[in-house]
Amino acid sequence: MPSPQGFVGTTANLGLKEGADDFAVVASSAPTTSAAVFTRSRFAGASVVINREADLSAFRGMVTISKNANVATGEEGRANALEVRRLAAELVGCRPEELLVASTGVIGVQYPMDLLRSSLGTLAGTVGPLDADGFAAAGAAIMTTDTHPKVETRAVGAATLTGVAKGVGMIEPNMATMLAYFFTDAAVPAADLDAIFRRVVDRTFNAVSIDTDTSTSDTAAVFANGLAGEVDLAAFEEALHDCALALVKQIASDGEGASKLISVTVAGARDDAQAKRVAKTIVNSPLVKTAVHGADPNWGRIAMAIGKCEDDLDIEPENVAIAFGGTRIYPGSVSPETLAGLSAYLQGSEVSIEVTLGIAEGAFTVYGCDLTEGYIRINADYTT
């Protein structure tokens, strides 16, 4: 697979992580269009606040610090984020406000600025054009408790699209964050890019939930420098969706302590919004998540979770159907053989739950993971 043309950058260990890169900067040398979305948290970090003040359609790339979220750090944290952005922009040769800045890790601790300044001062010679290995290195540098880097590449006409993401993990042991960046040499007008990106994010990153908790630093962005020329916009949207969905599945499978990817598809809803609401209620239910972990085809817990949508008065139990991996289990009676088959299916690493509400044509699929002792250990036992 080729990589998108025209992107330069570097990764480095600035001394925050032990023995692994904790810094990445990637930016296009040519002008770009861009689009970006951020966490809606009321405790959004300094990086997110600064990005929101910039022109979201004019980012050339991103700089990311891993292992310190720079959240709840006040004016000093804001000044530090601006300085990191300025130093990184010097490295890749763009204006500071053309770099999206992101940070993930511990909350309420200031950056070690003396360390960052001296380390960043030594990196000028390491910046160069990024090939597939370079993007992979950026994917690794932004990881926290992810167990592997998440990188996906797709071709779109003559252009290439590469996405890197990090999942939801805890660090030291603080904040979970989802970061996702897409780099392409396709030419996409800014307004189209924004509309396409929001549609894709809604069906992919906004459809994944590990543990219902929302980070203070979630960020997703796409950077398009046009060096490969124009592309069919529908094909671009399809490639972006495909790339994002692959990253989402990687994030869900790699959720803290997760042993299984769970996808929940709700169809027959009043509209897509209702389908998404019901699907999220199911994929977020601790009782559903533990049932899947235990490989128990316990449709009663799914019925319970659907029932939690108490304001959806058009949901009637007698119109609802529930299936695992295409095999209906409610309503109707299930033979012991079918039940044994379902138990075997639930032993697999990917479990699909399908629900139809019998109301209208709305549909949505969401992604999550099972809830395991590993999640408890990561988040409770391994404390400072």
Added chain:
Amino acid sequence: MPSPQGFVGTTANLGLKEGADDFAVVASSAPTTSAAVFTRSRFAGASVVINREADLSAFRGMVTISKNANVATGEEGRANALEVRRLAAELVGCRPEELLVASTGVIGVQYPMDLLRSSLGTLAGTVGPLDADGFAAAGAAIMTTDTHPKVETRAVGAATLTGVAKGVGMIEPNMATMLAYFFTDAAVPAADLDAIFRRVVDRTFNAVSIDTDTSTSDTAAVFANGLAGEVDLAAFEEALHDCALALVKQIASDGEGASKLISVTVAGARDDAQAKRVAKTIVNSPLVKTAVHGADPNWGRIAMAIGKCEDDLDIEPENVAIAFGGTRIYPGSVSPETLAGLSAYLQGSEVSIEVTLGIAEGAFTVYGCDLTEGYIRINADYTT
């Protein structure tokens, strides 16, 4: 402690549980006023549906079956619930529609009616006036995975109020249910009883959350037969609140796998509703629950949880303060000694988290428990 006068009943093993009572009926021989609230689940069970059709102010008592929820059982399940109610009403000498019927346990399985009919037919001689031991036996008969019965008694003037409740636990391994019944010989007009009960439930049972999952069978009711005469209504409300709160704390401490009771008080909110919303977001956060389990005074996770109330645009991080057990940890810096003290505090069996939003005077307290490996084991590993 005396017990409320005029209540008769019995408990029995009908063959659903192994070696423990799974049936309880309690009813006043004298006319009563009553009030009741039920789950808002769209998958509410047959019992809940039948109760909603009755006069909620004219229940004399309740009949409860444990270990089978009679949920998603269709017309047959409804007919069975009506028959159980009729047979139980014959036992205690009231009309069927004067008995509230409740059921908790496995979903989607019909009652073993032959067994229930023959067993209930043998119980006539066991029905008698209930003393404290009788109410305690009723509290034990309605348990599922509760580790102990939950019974509280309070005096109100010349009257007595006894409450029994069961918490949120799994059975075989299916549905969690909260049941709570209050019996009193105070005389309380039906309209007052309803208003008082709804206020109390909102501040107690509706303020407890074990795992965010909502049962299909949750039921709470109060039965007042007036045999002890009129009481001061404010004193009655205070006693009912006190009794309910004690039961709620027992339920939260006895949550599945729980090792700690967590109370979260949010003050300084725009109004009580906002305070409740923020408090529930905190007490339900898996990351907060695991931090408390790990005895880690991790205020960053509390800030994250507050931030999830993304539509509450008046919540500003710089106006928020966070404390554990009265010791402020955010904003400001905390000495190592204070941090050590907080860690020691979090080792205890009851942990209080206090948040002020700095907006106005709204306040609310909610109750929950930590999230432990025990929860996972109960709900995933111990499958059928």
